[in-house]
Amino acid sequence: MSSLFDRELRVVNVGIASFADAIRQSGAHATQVEWAPPAQGDRATGAALAALVNHPRVEAANAKAFSAYSAAMPVLEGIGTARNCIPRMAGRMLLHAGPPIEWKRMCGPMQGAIVGAILYERWARGEKEARALVAGGKVRFAPCHHHDAVGPMAGIISPSMPVWIVRNSAGGNRAYSNLNEGLGKVLRFGANGPEVLARLNWMRDSLAPTLGAALKVLGPLELKPLMAQALHMGDEVHNRNAAASGLLLKRLVPAILKSGVPAAEAAAACEFIAGNDHFFLNLSMAASKAMLDAAANVPGASMVSVMCRNGVEFGIRLSGTGAKWFTAPAPVVDGLYFPGYSKADAAGDLGDSAITETAGLGGFAMAAAPAIVKFVGGTPADALGHTLAMGHITLGRNSAFTLPALNFGGTPAGIDARNVVDTGILPVINTGIAHKQAGIGQIGAGVTRAPLACFTHAIRALAQGLKE
């Protein structure tokens, strides 16, 4: 022991960096290893995590869940009306984004979108009457995710809205989403004025029937190859859907023109889709939902099956804990704000669209979309870095979604909540940012992270469940 200090001292320091600094200041050599205790040192979570790591039931359950996710083949079957096809959608019910939340706690854009949906459904004649109806308990609310559905931003789906019907042909489960309205004043950002309602009416009365007729001509449309192709064309199919929307249009246009739809309606539908680079987003979300629902409800699995936000809370579900929600306050996004707006104007993180990240797309596939940094901030090197980092918290790679920049390696997919808690590496999400007041719309976009607390809650519940 005494001979130790006769030689040159070379130290490896694990954890708190200031220890290494002190050694360096004394003239010795120290190599710093970045490490922090799991769950920021919380003992109970650490114990829960220790019980789950290398647990044969958890490993087997994750393998089963990941395999079902990988095997899923989401197919666009057609377009329907929400009340006729979404399970248990009846009466004056509105679906919303994120985990459950009561009216009074909802953020501005969600309340605004709900008022808009009530006017659209003609349950009230004006905003005041609509708010009174809600206050009187005459409208029921439920998360989209409780009804096999997903919606971007406020995520409001009302009974007479048209919805995409996506079926996982490998598992038989179906997922639903509303149709994308484009940018500007739109319901999903809480706008509810006459032009918003007029567009929603046109979407119901003209666009949806036109698309429905085209899909009958086209037959079932495989979404996975289309998304894979878009990943080779600079999309990450969450906040960048320019290529995917174009690829969809290429398939739809000849079918629309053959469908016998009147020329003016065909032209309006084509022009609307051609003018909306986000048109594919809702299909990307429904496809992601269909892939992840295939992996849901495998007892013991620590794989994340849902990530979503209602503007107030961020919520996740694990495959192994079924319908339980694990929530934490929704972060406000540090992003690129449009001129005149700042973080002070922003609603909390909002929307079901993080289902794409849950499926290995969006922020997880950002290496495919270097040009997106002009929209969400950072550099192309950051985009690559995000994808590489997500490889540390995922169960595997999705070989159907290859990334040219990673020499055609698959996207990291299947978030393992254990790895998130163990490493502190939080799932990265590309997101739009809504103004906190209803109806102002999108004020920016950015890269944000899922809150750690959702995952620590989930890990403790999963460990508790395995004991019982």
Added chain:
Amino acid sequence: MSSLFDRELRVVNVGIASFADAIRQSGAHATQVEWAPPAQGDRATGAALAALVNHPRVEAANAKAFSAYSAAMPVLEGIGTARNCIPRMAGRMLLHAGPPIEWKRMCGPMQGAIVGAILYERWARGEKEARALVAGGKVRFAPCHHHDAVGPMAGIISPSMPVWIVRNSAGGNRAYSNLNEGLGKVLRFGANGPEVLARLNWMRDSLAPTLGAALKVLGPLELKPLMAQALHMGDEVHNRNAAASGLLLKRLVPAILKSGVPAAEAAAACEFIAGNDHFFLNLSMAASKAMLDAAANVPGASMVSVMCRNGVEFGIRLSGTGAKWFTAPAPVVDGLYFPGYSKADAAGDLGDSAITETAGLGGFAMAAAPAIVKFVGGTPADALGHTLAMGHITLGRNSAFTLPALNFGGTPAGIDARNVVDTGILPVINTGIAHKQAGIGQIGAGVTRAPLACFTHAIRALAQGLKE
């Protein structure tokens, strides 16, 4: 001097690597610097190059040429008939790809395409009659480039073919190209059977009028922003035009539907374009030609204004030597061959499409298109490497064409023939490969290089011109 060998010997060896090897084998340290004499040691070329390097007239001329290229704004004006809009196109004249070549020396695909064009023009009733017509000197041939035009592969443009009209709105010059026929049995690969002629007839009688009507609705279409957007979507707009074709379709479809064209013709046009990911190629070529013609004919400039191939010879033009051609044998491409074919089946490098590389696109912009390596061979790292290497032989960067993978740096553009000769780095070209027999079609794709000899000839001519 005698003290030199008392110390450890550390050698920097420039040039022939075996000298460094010998030193290393003796136990000393040698750093190898890769270098080769310009023009593979040819003294006359070396002297010509030395006279041109840092020559104030050449520098000023290149600055002027590059500036005109950079400022060019190619705009799609409309569609016309070759004989009515291409300058000096009259009588029984056919334009072909590459530098000038007489009938007997033409490669199989070019002869096949010429027979097809003669049948299409009804100058003969069968192949035998067509070949007799040519043998009798009754058909005149000229390079597309002699008529402000470009054509992919065989590049045949006949008088009654529809052609894109692209105008450089900054300089006023116009460039022309034929319309892309798609893949399979097509004229540009030398096929001339009934289905090829039927498609060409339909393109003349239905597609071109439909597109012409749509372009009247749409008005002049700026091509540079569209190409820039495609570079952010995984295209290099030579051998990968999937995004650009989709972006063009998105603009055309609403215009076609508003143009009053009969529904069946509108549907056929949309379906044809939607089914052809190479549809934009000919527009990319015409836009490149319009940008480079703006830079042509600046006395003293060593900037390359044309690179093209006729399947037998590779030809280039310099801005500073005007209409003169500098040729060398066309290489046979080492590429990825379709199943059942090999290099032994290939025609020599063919087509005017290397105009895209001359304009800083295609192989020069390959960093934008990592997924193209599945088509042309190599790895995504090679794609990046090609773009970086081209930076050593170009006059500047095109700030209109930014590459996300290079942190939004512009494409290397404006090939300086001096740099090619000095460094031995040859311009890289992404190309399709034609079967050497007429009509079999495309048998592969690959990355090839422009031959050095074109550039050494050009440099000597430029130096000679400066002396006179």
